[in-house]
Every structure is written in structure tokens, then in C-alpha cells.
Amino acid sequence: MVCSIGGRSRLRTFLFVVLSSVVALSILQYVINKNARTVLKTLDLTQNRSMSQWRSTTTTRNLDKCSEMPKNAAKAINISTELENLNITEDGNSNLKPGGRYWPITCVARHRVAVIVPYRDRETHLKIFLNHMHPFLQRQQLDYGIFVVESIPDVKFNRALLLNIGFVEASKLYEYDCFVFHDVDLLPENDEISYNCDQSPTHLSSAIDVKKYKLPYHSYFGGVCAFSKEHFKKINGFSNIYFGWGGEDDDIHERIKYSHLKLTRLSSKLGRYKMLKHEHANQNPDKILLFKTMKTRHSSDGLNSLKYDVIKQDYRRLYTWILVSINETEIIESEPIHKQAFNSEIVNTKSNYTLKRKNKKSYL
Numbered sequence: 001m002v003c004s005i006g007g008r009s010r011l012r013t014f015l016f017v018v019l020s021s022v023v024a025l026s027i028l029q030y031v032i033n034k035n036a037r038t039v040l041k042t043l044d045l046t047q048n049r050s051m052s053q054w055r056s057t058t059t060t061r062n063l064d065k066c067s068e069m070p071k072n073a074a075k076a077i078n079i080s081t082e083l084e085n086l087n088i089t090e091d092g093n094s095n096l097k098p099g100g101r102y103w104p105i106t107c108v109a110r111h112r113v114a115v116i117v118p119y120r121d122r123e124t125h126l127k128i129f130l131n132h133m134h135p136f137l138q139r140q141q142l143d144y145g146i147f148v149v150e151s152i153p154d155v156k157f158n159r160a161l162l163l164n165i166g167f168v169e170a171s172k173l174y175e176y177d178c179f180v181f182h183d184v185d186l187l188p189e190n191d192e193i194s195y196n197c198d199q200s201p202t203h204l205s206s207a208i209d210v211k212k213y214k215l216p217y218h219s220y221f222g223g224v225c226a227f228s229k230e231h232f233k234k235i236n237g238f239s240n241i242y243f244g245w246g247g248e249d250d251d252i253h254e255r256i257k258y259s260h261l262k263l264t265r266l267s268s269k270l271g272r273y274k275m276l277k278h279e280h281a282n283q284n285p286d287k288i289l290l291f292k293t294m295k296t297r298h299s300s301d302g303l304n305s306l307k308y309d310v311i312k313q314d315y316r317r318l319y320t321w322i323l324v325s326i327n328e329t330e331i332i333e334s335e336p337i338h339k340q341a342f343n344s345e346i347v348n349t350k351s352n353y354t355l356k357r358k359n360k361k362s363y364l
Contacts, residue, residue: 066107066141100146100319109143111196114176116166119150146319160238160248185276197228200262206271222249235259236302247287301335
């Protein structure tokens with residue numbers, strides 16, 4: 001009887017030890033996997049920064065600075081919009097680093113440029129854009145990266161908010177000093193359009209082919225524009241509440257003015273772009289009203305009120321893809337627009353807005 005009890009006791013002890021070992025191993029495996037994921041994520045996030053530090057301490061030590069404009073700058077570029085003529089593929093450009101990153105190896109780039117592209121359902125345009133832009137940017141000997149920012153499909157497209165997100169996320173990865181905010185359907189037509197940040201915010205796409213190379217109205221600031229990091233922070237970035245098409249470019253034009261910054265616009269002979277064919281999205285029905293309230297919003301609606309979640313960040317061969325989740329209701333409610341208070345002014349505002357657009361006077 002004693003032996004039987006002792007045997008059962010030893011068996012329970014043995015089973016307890018085995019079970020404890022299994023639990024301990026499971027916990028250890030979880031910790032290891034979690035740490036591994038953390039390490040991999042950290043390596044991903046610091047990949048470009050580590051590369052830049054390595055360049056600054058080794059390969060760039062004895063190199064001269066690159067020239068401001070390339071010797072092979074072309075006054076006109078042959079733009080191909082046929083997919084079968086694309087010469088950049090996932091395996092076709094050995095100069096690129098993961099995430100669509102590039103820097104010259106024979107000289108030190110004068111400008112560190114992040115090209116931020118807001119994106120939704122434009123796969124063909126994106127392929128044409130990448131095929132055109134990588135050679136264009138490399139001819140200018142820039143230290144650059146292309147960032148494509150996309151929101152999950154259950155919210156309205158918000159170009160300005162995606163550009164703000166691109167600015168923040170690109171800044172986390174590398175010490176960019178210049179940010180070019182770029183529509184995916186616009187392609188520069190000549191190499192003399194310099195993709196760097198001058199002494200002031202610059203409107204690059206001042207002359208678009210479908211607009212007969214004329215500025216639509218004097219305050220137009222859409223398409224492609226360039227900001228230094230300092231200037232973009234000073235104006236608090238774009239507004240976050242323009243859901244739907246239109247209005248955000250006029251809003252940022254006014255932000256530049258209210259921040260007492262000079263605005264530069266390329267001449268109609270220089271800032272020429274080709275627009276790829278596309279269907280226009282639904283207009284934002286509140287864009288006139290939002291523009292009217294810009295004065296009271298610009299200091300609280302922008303980079304300092306940005307709300308989003310990064311769902312995925314992928315360093316693809318030709319670009320860094322950033323997929324984000326946006327809560328439209330939360331964003332709108334954080335900066336409420338009281339339509340009732342402005343009802344009496346909407347008609348006058350709409351008339352003034354229309355007259356403003358008809359004014360052809362520009363800064364050229």
C-alpha cells in the first residue's frame with residue numbers, strides 16, 4: 001500500500017515536472033518570437049538611416065558634392081505611357097535599394113528628397129510614374145526615396161491627410177531635408193525642373209498639358225509642390241479634413257500666406273507636366289465652407305492633430321508602401337465644422353470663391 005501511494009506520488013511529481021517544462025518552453029518561445037519580431041521591426045525602421053550613416057563615415061568621405069544640375073539635363077523628355085514599353089521592373093534597376101531608395105555613388109548629393117505620393121486604385125499610373133521618375137530623379141543626382149501612401153478602402157480619399165502621413169513616416173526613416181508632394185498622374189516634361197527645396201515653398205507643376213500649360217487661377221497650388229522640412233512644419237502641414245476631391249491645395253496656399261512665407265512658382269515655360277488620363281473623383285461638397293474656415297483652423301488642424309494607424313509598411317523594390325487606417329468620423333469631430341453658423345455666408349463665400357478662380361493673375 002505504501003509503495004502504491006509512493007508510486008502515484010512520484011508519477012504526479014513527474015507529470016508536474018513535464019507539464020511545467022512544457023509551459024516554460026512555450027513562454028520562452030513566445031518571448032523569443034516577440035523579441036525577434038521587435039528586432040526585425042527595428043531593423044526595418046532603421047535600415048535607411050543605418051545606410052546613410054555608413055555612407056557618411058565611409059564611402060562619401062573623399063567624394064566631392066554633386067553638381068546642382070546634371071550635365072546631361074534634357075530640355076524635353078520623351079514620356080512613354082505605354083505599359084509594354086516600361087523598362088523598369090522589379091528586377092530591372094540595380095541602382096535602387098529596398099524601398100525605392102537611391103543615392104549617387106560618385107559624389108555626395110546636395111539634397112535629400114522624399115517624394116510623397118498619395119495613392120488609391122491607380123496601378124497603371126503608378127507603374128508609368130515609377131518608370132518615369134526613377135531615371136528623372138537619378139539624373140539630378142539626388143539622395144531620394146519614393147513613398148506611396150495608401151489608406152484602407154472603406155474611407156473617402158483624403159489626399160492632404162495622406163501627404164501629412166507620408167511626411168511624418170518618411171521623416172522617421174531618414175533625415176530628409178526636402179519633401180516633394182506629388183500626384184501620381186503628373187510627369188515632369190523636362191530635366192530642368194529641379195526637385196529640391198529652395199528658400200521658400202515651391203509650386204513645381206505650374207503648367208499642365210491638359211490645362212493648356214496655363215495656371216487655372218492665381219492661387220492654384222495643386223499637383224506637385226516642394227517644401228523644406230522647416231517650412232512644412234511651420235505651416236502645420238496640410239489640413240486633415242478635406243475628404244473627397246478638391247480644396248486642400250487652395251487651403252495650403254493660404255496657410256503659406258498666413259505663415260508669412262514667400263511662395264515660389266515655376267514659370268509656365270519651365271514647370272511643364274503631362275497629366276495621365278483618369279476619371280475625376282467626386283468633389284468634396286464642403287470644400288468651399290472648409291476653405292472659409294481655414295483662418296480659424298490652420299493652427300489646430302494639420303500635423304499637430306494627425307491621427308492614423310500604420311497597418312503595413314513594405315520596402316518594395318521601387319518604392320516604400322505605407323498602408324494606413326483612418327477614422328473619418330474621429331478626424332472630422334476633432335475639428336468640428338459648424339455649418340449652421342456659416343449658412344448665411346455660404347452663398348457669398350461661393351461667389352467670392354468662383355471669382356477668385358476666374359482671376360487669371362499669377363505669380364509668374
